[in-house]
Amino acid sequence: MNAGAEPSVRTPPLPLRTAQERLVSLAPDLAIEHRAVADCNGFYLAHPITAHRTQPDAPLSAMDGYAMRAADLPGPWQVIGESAAGHPFGGTVAAGQAVRISTGAVLPDGADMVLLQEDAARAGDRVTLTGTPPSPTGRHIRPAGMDFVADAQLLAPGTRIGPAQIALAMAGGHQHLPVRRPLRLAIIDSGDELVGPGKPLAAHQIPASNGPMLAAMAAGLPVQVTRIGPVADRIDDIVAALEQAGGADIIVTSGGASVGDHDLVRPALAAAGVTLDFWRVAIKPGKPLLVGRRDHGAGPEFASPQIVLGLPGNPASAFVTGFLFMLPLLRATLGAAEALPRTIPARLAADLPAGGSRAEFLRARFEGGAVTLDPLQDSGAITALARSNALVVREARAPALPAGSEVPVYLLETGRIA
Numbered sequence: 441m442n443a444g445a446e447p448s449v450r451t452p453p454l455p456l457r458t459a460q461e462r463l464v465s466l467a468p469d470l471a472i473e474h475r476a477v478a479d480c481n482g483f484y485l486a487h488p489i490t491a492h493r494t495q496p497d498a499p500l501s502a503m504d505g506y507a508m509r510a511a512d513l514p515g516p517w518q519v520i521g522e523s524a525a526g527h528p529f530g531g532t533v534a535a536g537q538a539v540r541i542s543t544g545a546v547l548p549d550g551a552d553m554v555l556l557q558e559d560a561a562r563a564g565d566r567v568t569l570t571g572t573p574p575s576p577t578g579r580h581i582r583p584a585g586m587d588f589v590a591d592a593q594l595l596a597p598g599t600r601i602g603p604a605q606i607a608l609a610m611a612g613g614h615q616h617l618p619v620r621r622p623l624r625l626a627i628i629d630s631g632d633e634l635v636g637p638g639k640p641l642a643a644h645q646i647p648a649s650n651g652p653m654l655a656a657m658a659a660g661l662p663v664q665v666t667r668i669g670p671v672a673d674r675i676d677d678i679v680a681a682l683e684q685a686g687g688a689d690i691i692v693t694s695g696g697a698s699v700g701d702h703d704l705v706r707p708a709l710a711a712a713g714v715t716l717d718f719w720r721v722a723i724k725p726g727k728p729l730l731v732g733r734r735d736h737g738a739g740p741e742f743a744s745p746q747i748v749l750g751l752p753g754n755p756a757s758a759f760v761t762g763f764l765f766m767l768p769l770l771r772a773t774l775g776a777a778e779a780l781p782r783t784i785p786a787r788l789a790a791d792l793p794a795g796g797s798r799a800e801f802l803r804a805r806f807e808g809g810a811v812t813l814d815p816l817q818d819s820g821a822i823t824a825l826a827r828s829n830a831l832v833v834r835e836a837r838a839p840a841l842p843a844g845s846e847v848p849v850y851l852l853e854t855g856r857i858a
């Protein structure tokens with residue numbers, strides 16, 4: 441879209457990939473901070489990190505037993521001391537000698553093998569072989585540098601930091617990691633029919649469920665969520681909600697994105713100074729998605745424009761666009777190397793009819809490599825969403841496929857998909 445050209449219903453909906461790439465390219469630039477390693481779970485690494493040390497820094501025993509020279513097999517040996525984890529043996533193992541050793545302890549000089557204690561018998565300071573000696577290729581020794589050597593790259597930029605990455609950074613001698621600061625996300629529910637929690641409902645009203653759903657989708661990421669609404673279908677009210685969200689890096693709305701007389705998010709965005717970047721994507725559900733931005737003007741912390749992502753109101757549409765657009769935008773802003781979700785191949789449990797003019801994301805269950813479509817594909821059906829753990833991708837105008845065919849699916853982990 442050219443700058444200044446207002447997208448209209450006459451502008452064809454964008455193909456999915458084009459729309460996703462455009463959105464991700466708008467990701468705000470969040471400042472990089474140095475955060476205590478243990479507090480980095482779920483963040484993305486902003487710069488590569490290298491090892492400040494070698495691990496292990498000396499050869500270690502991988503088992504409890506006796507350290508000795510393989511050339512002395514089959515023994516017997518005289519025990520001359522002990523090497524425990526944190527307490528190395530200071531001497532050297534000579535011919536016919538052994539050192540009692542524990543897992544993680546430094547292998548004494550002169551030794552090149554560890555005999556498991558289960559394969560040995562000890563009487564006083566004499567040890568004899570009672571079982572199988574270690575094979576020449578498995579002497580229960582972890583050589584120095586087996587895990588990593590000083591200055592080697594430990595983690596690449598854009599890596600998601602989880603429990604194992606925290607362990608690696610700590611072992612590599614890091615106290616802090618460079619990550620983008622937590623993202624401020626405002627989520628706005630809009631619609632006259634919506635009611636917030638704990639309030640009585642008339643027949644024409646429904647509980648606002650999209651806001652909590654979208655917040656839960658983002659919960660695994662370092663995101664501070666502010667929930668606003670539900671907001672009435674009045675331009676002034678929506679503008680006021682957008683002002684309330686003035687300090688957010690990203691605003692996600694749901695509802696009011698379509699073409700009805702009460703779908704007022706677009707005019708409200710214009711009134712609030714948001715320039716529309718694109719509107720409508722050729723996907724089902726989720727077509728009326730919109731993306732806009734406005735200058736923050738709130739200091740150096742907000743160097744990039746604020747992004748507004750308007751999702752359709754239907755719950756399945758909000759979920760699918762939350763998965764295909766909101767989460768990739770959050771990941772890209774937080775510095776993820778890979779912002780877009782990936783499909784995996786699965787076998788269709790039943791025939792799949794031909795597709796329509798939009799790419800579709802069908803709610804389904806994936807079990808044992810096979811995927812079964814939910815019979816209720818209405819974008820207002822939350823039950824179907826709640827019992828699904830996968831989205832089957834059917835490309836626009838895809839031909840009908842027989843059961844057993846391979847299709848791409850997105851897996852949705854229960855409770856935590858970010």
Ligand SMILES: Nc1nc2c(c(=O)[nH]1)N[C@H]1C(S)=C(S)[C@@H](COP(=O)(O)OP(=O)(O)OC[C@H]3O[C@@H](n4cnc5c(N)ncnc54)[C@H](O)[C@@H]3O)O[C@H]1N2
Nearest residue numbers: 629631648649650651695696697698703727752753754757
């Ligand atoms: N004439 C046309 N009508 C519609 C079109 C179209 O192209 N031409 N597009 C349809 C499609 S596709 C979708 S998707 C919907 C989405 O419309 P909106 O984004 O404007 O959503 P609303 O009309 O506000 O609401 C739709 C539906 O979702 C419920 N809803 C909304 N917000 C929430 C919430 N926070 N929690 C739970 N449920 C919510 C709302 O009550 C409606 O039932 O438009 C089609 N129409």
Ligand code: MOO
Nearest residue numbers: 725726727757819
């Ligand atoms: O695209 Mo709407 O999201 O079909 O339901």
